Amino acid sequence: MKKSLIGMSLVATLMLAGCGTSSTSSPSDKAAEKSETPANNEAKQQDDGVSTEFKSALKKAESYATSMHMSKAGVFDQLTSEYGEKFPLEAAQYAIDNVKADWNANALEKAKSYQESMSMSKEAVRDQLTSEHGEKFTPEEAEYAIQNLGN
Template sequence: MTDNTPSYPAGWYADTNAPGTERYYDGVTWTAQVRPATTAPPEIAVTTAEPVAKAPWYKRKAIVIPVGIVAGLIVIGSIGSAIGAGKDDVTAAADTNPSASAPSITEEAAVADVTVPETTGLTAKEAAALIENAGLTVEFSADKGVVLDRDNWTVLSSTPTAGAIAKAGDTVVVNVEKTAAPAPAPAEPVTPVEPEKPAMTTAQSSAVRSAQSYLSFSAFSRVGLTQQLTSEYGEGFTPEDAEFAIAYLESAGAVDWNQEAAESAKSYLDLQGFSRDGLYEQLTSEYGEGFTPDQANFGLAAVGL
């Protein structure tokens, strides 16, 4: 099948709707590009399957239809421009006459009222939590120092004061002072605790009573009292019980061996006369009293020798 529709090359052609101008045809359709006419339009080559007689260009269907479409678009554009101009006039009139149209008004949400909480006497940390929970912002003010550790600051007052009405998000200035370090508690007096007395056996208790009895009526050295308590001719206590009794009296401060040596020296001098050396020998001899040299010298000095 042969297509007899004529084909036109792209180019500039006279615009029948605007004499003296040319419009550009892109090979498919007429474009909106126009220009003043320059020369006679070029001869249009027609390619057909069979030879046909050329008609005048303005009568050709392929040109008349696109030109008609362009003309229609121009008319529609003119009508749109007129309508747009009318709208602009109406808009301008509305702008100059405020009563012509009511502007839209966006109402702001009302800000809630908040009562400033009471914070006097609280720590800065407690006050901040209370104020922020109420929907307010907190700011600290101090005469000295910087509020870092909020547990160490005490609230004195606030601005606005407690009970005042503020708006949510308002700032409350809290006046604080550094909390004084607590004074150390006075040390409690220490009651001396007496050492517990060792539990005594019956033999030990008896040895203690016997040692006290001997010391009450005669002077004894430590050696002499031990011999008296352990001798088969004396009390006959075991060496362990005798040692326990003597050590118990020493720890209780119930015996002073220097004083015992002084009493013994005085007793000897009351019986008979002694030289210093003789009495010293009597006091220190294992067959005598058995005092130590220091104890004997103390006794001699006590009696003036």
């Protein structure tokens, strides 16, 4: 019995030494260290098959959509811009495909902002909402905003 325990201890020590860890830590310490490594944390985050970068792009997209009331195209451009977030196209597309946003409500909020702060006419607001140099909302989203904008 003593021989087998000594042999098992020696094997465990050699296995730990082979992993690049000191043999003075207990196996439970090693397990705790292993579970806290960046590689393992990344593996945990990727268990659902979505990379950390894609998740980050989605989080940014949600922020732009909810706090800044941006359009889908505007969010995508911000995510991929060399002057913005610089996400790869695939990560930005994942974010756009998965963001939970009410684009009509965003268009309406932008329309209200233009009307109140800049005293713009409804037609000027519509142009600003749909402009490729402006907000980049779809014509349908802009129409919803104009129809629901107060008098």
